[in-house]
Amino acid sequence: MTDRDIVVRGLAEGSIEKKKASDIMTKEVVTATPDTAIEEAARIMQEHQIRRLLVVEEGKIHGVVSLGNFGVENAADIAGAIVQAASKGKGNN
Numbered sequence: 144m145t146d147r148d149i150v151v152r153g154l155a156e157g158s159i160e161k162k163k164a165s166d167i168m169t170k171e172v173v174t175a176t177p178d179t180a181i182e183e184a185a186r187i188m189q190e191h192q193i194r195r196l197l198v199v200e201e202g203k204i205h206g207v208v209s210l211g212n213f214g215v216e217n218a219a220d221i222a223g224a225i226v227q228a229a230s231k232g233k234g235n236n
Contacts, residue, residue: 144168145195174199175208184208189224 144164152167153159159167174197175184188196188208196208210226 147194172197176200177205181213185213185224194226 144167148167148169149159153162173187173191173193175187177198177200179187179198184196188194188210194210197204198206198208
């Protein structure tokens with residue numbers, strides 16, 4: 144469940160006092176593996192219009208890649224493209 148899930152699916156629909164996490168969480172989670180290249184992670188995030196990408200291996204979460212993690216020369220361009228895509232509203236993050 145992300146902060147966006149809370150706002151879009153929780154608060155926007157009224158009180159969240161009686162809701163469970165399963166009522167508002169993102170159900171279709173997009174993931175990468177620890178060996179996913181940075182460029183590929185950025186492409187996945189842009190394609191799925193998400194701001195965070197879970198890194199999973201053998202069913203266990205190893206971490207999360209977010210816009211702030213891009214330490215590459217074109218980080219501002221990559222982050223800008225991802226934010227622009229995510230702002231279109233399709234993404235769950």
